[in-house]
Amino acid sequence: MADNKYKRILLKLSGEALAGDQKHGLNKNAIKLIAQQIVRAKAEGIQIAIVTGGGNFWRGRSAFEGMDHVTADNIGMIATVMNSLAVADTLNNLGHKTTVMSAVPMNSVCMSYTPRDASRLLDGGEIVIIGGGTGNPFFTTDTAAALRAVETKCDIMMKATNVDGVYDKNPKEFPDAKLVLSPTFDYIIENKLDALDAAASVLCRDKDMPLLVFNMTDPENIGKALFGENIGTLVLPPEKPKQNTEKSEQ
Numbered sequence: 050m051a052d053n054k055y056k057r058i059l060l061k062l063s064g065e066a067l068a069g070d071q072k073h074g075l076n077k078n079a080i081k082l083i084a085q086q087i088v089r090a091k092a093e094g095i096q097i098a099i100v101t102g103g104g105n106f107w108r109g110r111s112a113f114e115g116m117d118h119v120t121a122d123n124i125g126m127i128a129t130v131m132n133s134l135a136v137a138d139t140l141n142n143l144g145h146k147t148t149v150m151s152a153v154p155m156n157s158v159c160m161s162y163t164p165r166d167a168s169r170l171l172d173g174g175e176i177v178i179i180g181g182g183t184g185n186p187f188f189t190t191d192t193a194a195a196l197r198a199v200e201t202k203c204d205i206m207m208k209a210t211n212v213d214g215v216y217d218k219n220p221k222e223f224p225d226a227k228l229v230l231s232p233t234f235d236y237i238i239e240n241k242l243d244a245l246d247a248a249a250s251v252l253c254r255d256k257d258m259p260l261l262v263f264n265m266t267d268p269e270n271i272g273k274a275l276f277g278e279n280i281g282t283l284v285l286p287p288e289k290p291k292q293n294t295e296k297s298e299q
Contacts, residue, residue, distance in 0.1 A: 054276065054277025055095060055204040055205055055275070055277055056094075056095065056096060056204055057095070057096040057097075057098070057171060057201070057202065057203045057204055058095060058096070058097055058098070058203055058204060058205050058206075058207055058275060059098045059099075059100065059194055059197055059198035059201070059203040059205070059206045059207065060087070060097060060098070060099045060100070060207050060209065060271075060275070061099075061100050061101075061102070061190070061191065061194035061206065061207065061208045061209065062083065062099060062100070062101050062102065062132075062136070062209055062265075063101075063102040063104060063209065063210065063211075064101065064102040064103045064104035064105035064106060064128065064129070064132055065102070065104050065105055065211070066079065066083065066209060066211075066265055067079060067080055067083070067101070067105055067132055067135065067136065068105035072105075073105055073106075074105060074106070075105065075132070075135050077139075079268075080135060080136060080139050081139055082268035083136070083265070083268055083271060084136065084139040084140050084143055085143070085268075086268055086269065086271035086272040086275070087099075087140065087145075087176065087271065087275070088140065088143050088144075088145050089272050089275075090271075090272060090275035090276060091145055091176060093276070095275055095276075096171040096172070097171075097176050097177075097275070098167065098171060098176075098177045098178075098179060098197060098198075098201055098203065099133075099136065099176065099177070099178040099179070100129075100178075100179050100180075100190060100193055100194040100197055101129050101132040101133050101136060101178065101180060101190070102129060102132070102190045103125045103126070103127075103128030103129040103131070103132060103190070105128075105132065106128035106131060106132070107121075107124050107125045107128040108125075118186060118187070119186045122182075122186035122187065122188075123153075123186065125182070126152070126153050126180075126181045126182045126184070127153070127181075129180040129181060129182055129190060130149070130151050130153065130155060130158065130159065130180035130181055131180075132180065133149045133151070133159070133178040133179070133180035134149055134158070134159070134180075136178055137149045137176075137178050140176055145176055146174070146175045146176070147175060147176040147177070147178060148160060148170050148175050148176075148177055148178070149178050149179075149180060150162040150163075150166070150167060150177060150178070150179050150180070151179070151180045151181035152179070152180070152181035152182060152183055152184030152193070153180075153181035153182075153184050155181075159180070162179055162181065162184075164197075164200035164201055167179065167197070167200075167201050168201050168202065171201065177201075179193075179197050181193075183196060188248065189246050189248070189249070191208070191245050191246045191248075191249040192246060192248045192249040192252065194206055194208070194249065195245075195248075195249040195250075195252045195253050195258060196252060198253075198258050199252060199253075199256045199258055203258070204259070205258070205259045205260070205261060206253065206258055206259070206260050206261070207260075207261045207263065207274050207275070208244075208245065208260065208261070208262045208263075209263060209264075209265035209270075209271060209274075210244075210262060210263070210264060210265065211264065211265070211266055212262075212264055213228060213263070213264045213281065213282075214228050214229070214244075214262050214263065214264070214281045214282030215228070215229045215232045215237065215242060215244040215262050215282040215284065216228055216229060216242070216243075216244070217229055217240065217242070218242075219243050228282070229282065230282070231283075232244075232282065232284055233254075233284065233285075233287065234250045234251070234253055234254035234260075234284060234286065234287075235254070235287075237250045237284065238250045238251065238254075244262050244282070244284075245260060245262070245284075253284070253286065254286055254287065256286075257286040258286065259283065259284065259285050259286065260283070260284040261274055261280075261281050261282070261283050261284075262281050262282045262284070263280050263281025263282070264281065
């Protein structure tokens with residue numbers, strides 16, 4: 050652990066990453082490649098919590114036009130639990146005890162999430178995967194990941210995406226998009242960047258939670274990120290002003 054940059058991390062995995070090249074559903078090989086990188090970091094003593102998205106199964110209101118927003122978000126939260134179970138099964142098969150928790154109670158399927166129980170399991174050496182989003186509609190899994198990172202006192206939140214980091218605009222839509230080297234959370238919020246939604250950005254900023262956005266198209270990048278290698282875009286909370294503790298001269 051002495052050489053590791055982080056002791057406890059929150060890894061946000063998109064649902065699309067679990068679908069691999071097939072773009073929808075679950076891809077066994079894609080999940081195994083991701084799991085192997087997680088296992089490598091876990092073997093070095095890094096405590097790992099994971100939050101999964103659900104986009105490989107469900108894209109919220111866009112799935113069915115006219116569907117009630119709450120209903121659509123509830124379906125999406127269930128999709129994240131499906132992904133969590135799939136990743137956990139792969140990790141368990143690789144010999145690393147993994148527990149799935151959900152913010153939406155599903156007691157016959159997995160544990161209900163509480164920060165205390167999640168932290169206890171992480172301290173005990175387990176990998177913890179937290180599904181169910183925030184447990185409430187109208188919030189993204191980005192916000193859920195930021196919330197869980199803060200609640201479980203992680204050193205950093207890592208968001209695995211399909212781009213190299215934070216761009217000044219969507220690189221999929223704009224060929225002239227530029228990678229932003231040292232963005233702030235305020236910059237992300239003010240420019241409405243896709244790197245992280247506003248609620249998650251505000252939470253990370255206000256609770257001093259660093260964020261790493263990196264490309265996981267190459268599964269090896271997950272291991273590099275977990276070990277603190279220079280990859281992707283690191284967004285740091287604003288520095289707090291130092292208090293002057295010196296006594297004023299009389």
